[in-house]
Amino acid sequence: MKNIIVVVVFVISTTIFSQNKQVLYDFGELPQSLLLNPSLENNYKLHVGIPILSGFSTQIGSSGVVLTDLFAVDNQNINDKISQVLHTLTSDDFMMINTQVELLSIGFRLNDKTYLSAGFYQEIDAIGYYPKDFFILFSEGNNAFLNRSFSASQIAYKLDVLGVLHAGITKKIDEKLTLGGRFKIYSAALNLESTNNRGTFTTVQGTNNIYTHYISNVKMEQRSAGLFDTNDEIIDDKDEYIRRTFLSGNLGIGFDLGITYHFNKQLKFSASLIDIGFIKHKKNVKNYIEEGSFIYEGFEYEFDPNTNRDFWREINNRFKKELPTVENENSYISWRPTKINMALKYSFGERRSEICYDNSYQDFYTDAVGAQLFSVFRPLSTNVALTAFYQKSFSKKVHAKVTYTMDDFSYSNIGAGMSFQIGKVNFYTMFDNILSYENLSSANSVSLQLGINLIMN
Amino acid sequence: MKSSSKFAFIASIFLFFSCAESLDFNQIDDYVNKPIFKASLTYFTVVPADFFDSTGTIQQNSISETTNFDALQSKFVKDNLVKLDLDVAIKNEFDREVKIRVEFLNNNVTVYTFTPIIIQGNTLNYKYLEEIEIASNSAILNTTQVKITAELENTGIQLNLNDPSEFEFKSSVTMYIESSF
Numbered sequence: 001m002k003n004i005i006v007v008v009v010f011v012i013s014t015t016i017f018s019q020n021k022q023v024l025y026d027f028g029e030l031p032q033s034l035l036l037n038p039s040l041e042n043n044y045k046l047h048v049g050i051p052i053l054s055g056f057s058t059q060i061g062s063s064g065v066v067l068t069d070l071f072a073v074d075n076q077n078i079n080d081k082i083s084q085v086l087h088t089l090t091s092d093d094f095m096m097i098n099t100q101v102e103l104l105s106i107g108f109r110l111n112d113k114t115y116l117s118a119g120f121y122q123e124i125d126a127i128g129y130y131p132k133d134f135f136i137l138f139s140e141g142n143n144a145f146l147n148r149s150f151s152a153s154q155i156a157y158k159l160d161v162l163g164v165l166h167a168g169i170t171k172k173i174d175e176k177l178t179l180g181g182r183f184k185i186y187s188a189a190l191n192l193e194s195t196n197n198r199g200t201f202t203t204v205q206g207t208n209n210i211y212t213h214y215i216s217n218v219k220m221e222q223r224s225a226g227l228f229d230t231n232d233e234i235i236d237d238k239d240e241y242i243r244r245t246f247l248s249g250n251l252g253i254g255f256d257l258g259i260t261y262h263f264n265k266q267l268k269f270s271a272s273l274i275d276i277g278f279i280k281h282k283k284n285v286k287n288y289i290e291e292g293s294f295i296y297e298g299f300e301y302e303f304d305p306n307t308n309r310d311f312w313r314e315i316n317n318r319f320k321k322e323l324p325t326v327e328n329e330n331s332y333i334s335w336r337p338t339k340i341n342m343a344l345k346y347s348f349g350e351r352r353s354e355i356c357y358d359n360s361y362q363d364f365y366t367d368a369v370g371a372q373l374f375s376v377f378r379p380l381s382t383n384v385a386l387t388a389f390y391q392k393s394f395s396k397k398v399h400a401k402v403t404y405t406m407d408d409f410s411y412s413n414i415g416a417g418m419s420f421q422i423g424k425v426n427f428y429t430m431f432d433n434i435l436s437y438e439n440l441s442s443a444n445s446v447s448l449q450l451g452i453n454l455i456m457n
Numbered sequence: 458m459k460s461s462s463k464f465a466f467i468a469s470i471f472l473f474f475s476c477a478e479s480l481d482f483n484q485i486d487d488y489v490n491k492p493i494f495k496a497s498l499t500y501f502t503v504v505p506a507d508f509f510d511s512t513g514t515i516q517q518n519s520i521s522e523t524t525n526f527d528a529l530q531s532k533f534v535k536d537n538l539v540k541l542d543l544d545v546a547i548k549n550e551f552d553r554e555v556k557i558r559v560e561f562l563n564n565n566v567t568v569y570t571f572t573p574i575i576i577q578g579n580t581l582n583y584k585y586l587e588e589i590e591i592a593s594n595s596a597i598l599n600t601t602q603v604k605i606t607a608e609l610e611n612t613g614i615q616l617n618l619n620d621p622s623e624f625e626f627k628s629s630v631t632m633y634i635e636s637s638f
Contacts, residue, residue: 071480078484079491141492143631209500210546210629298497298628301522301605303507311499311524 028399028419037272038180039258049105061445064093163245182256189244225281252279282331345370409444505616521606550622554610
């Protein structure tokens with residue numbers, strides 16, 4: 001129970017990791033690997049995912065701060081701990097979460113060179129950068145920070161709740177080359193995003209008065225789609241969000257592309273671009289834009305008995321005029337976070353044969369090592385992860401993989417996964433950053449994937 | 458045990474026997490956010506001519522200005538403000554004493570007033586700090602107006618209307634907030 005609370009709080013209060021699924025990538029010919037690279041080969045005749053159970057994955061991560069930094073039972077004052085964390089954070093630190101639940105997954109072999117696959121999954125994808133300057137201004141004020149500029153550019157977040165209907169093809173061109181592609185229709189139930197903000201707040205010693213406060217060159221935009229109904233009330237019906245993931249939300253399209261190339265029977269290169277696409281948000285849109293600059297020195301009294309000025313109102317009016325907040329319902333485009341996967345895999349060990357969909361036999365090696373590169377384009381930066389892996393096939397139905405990954409969260413991320421098939425039922429489960437399971441509270445990231453498929457070879 | 462079974466067993470270990478260091482989320486109840494904000498308040502510069510009537514012949518020994526001031530009216534401030542510091546910096550180039558009265562009003566009724574600030578003539582760098590503990594001066598939270606009065610010492614000799622000497626007044630407020638979740 002304690003672990004569940006930790007995970008839930010982690011999701012709510014911190015952030016998540018990138019969508020790297022380094023254990024799943026090119027592993028055990030799992031159908032779900034096709035969502036990471038549509039060109040990855042298999043020898044299935046048919047596969048059907050068990051609805052809801054075929055693919056579940058979640059990844060949670062936070063760079064710069066972990067739960068124990070704040071909530072460890074260590075007799076330290078919570079104010080001191082929060083202050084210490086705030087000053088340790090950098091503007092590149094972030095929280096992320098990505099969760100996918102596969103509701104439908106099917107595939108069948110059209111001919112000996114072509115495998116078709118399709119499905120539907122729901123996804124929650126969120127990232128938020130820690131706005132360090134805002135946190136410090138909020139928690140400490142400007143008193144100790146004369147001449148320091150607090151930047152609004154650190155405010156960046158993106159949250160998507162969507163459903164994805166997809167269909168793909170894996171096409172073997174020749175013995176060496178296989179290409180793959182996938183077409184996706186996105187149905188967004190909710191989008192909240194604010195990126196590319198700018199502006200600073202600075203307090204300096206003044207000339208006319210003791211201090212002068214500058215709010216300079218501000219341009220901030222908060223976009224939302226799906227959060228407010230037509231009466232400007234926040235939609236709090238969970239079922240409504242789920243319903244809109246089924247093609248009744250804001251729609252978009254995207255593509256996955258993949259390539260697999262065999263240099264020889266043992267050395268293979270594969271690469272993919274995932275989620276090259278966008279969503280056009282035009283339903284239930286509400287955006288806020290703040291733009292301008294404002295200088296405040298206080299009220300200048302004039303001691304003019306002939307006027308009765310309301311200086312406070314004048315300041316407020318000038319603020320609204322020079323730094324206005326504009327609300328609109330303009331449609332906008334939200335780009336999906338495009339991911340890149342690349343892998344070089346060298347197979348070795350005992351050479352065995354496995355029966356294929358056409359009752360022919362195909363050789364495979366029991367062992368493989370290699371390296372993978374993952375990258376995802378995020379609002380403020382590009383996250384990169386580098387993975388080394390070892391893969392072992394204990395039999396044609398039982399496969400295991402161990403990974404070592406260096407990423408934004410850790411240089412000691414060890415993952416492991418296993419796939420095994422009993423009859424036509426395939427089970428797989430994978431854990432990332434397993435060293436952190438010794439103490440989940442101090443983990444920067446945790447991820448897992450698991451599922452059940454029916455596979456007919 | 459076969460290798461695959463061993464692996465499954467180890468995976469199960471991770472799944473079911475992962476650990477989490479004991480955490481106390483209730484600590485957040487003890488967190489007190491204590492920001493300190495500085496902001497400029499009022500300022501002015503007057504010359505002898507500002508103390509004369511429109512004809513330029515009759516000197517007024519007192520001038521004042523009042524403005525609305527709603528900064529203390531927000532619920533957050535009322536609930537969480539614990540102290541106010543009011544800093545004043547004055548330059549008095551006049552040849553006589555000037556007395557400054559700062560009053561905090563609510564609908565023209567005084568709810569808090571400074572001890573009058575008296576600045577001797579030709580004092581060029583006068584500093585004054587008024588520290589206000591809200592717990593013992595809660596009426597100041599009802600402030601809706603700020604009135605400042607400048608009074609000249611009555612020396613019996615009028616100021617020189619054309620004298621370029623200046624009386625300069627600057628002020629700022631430091632707000633001590635203490636809020637919890």
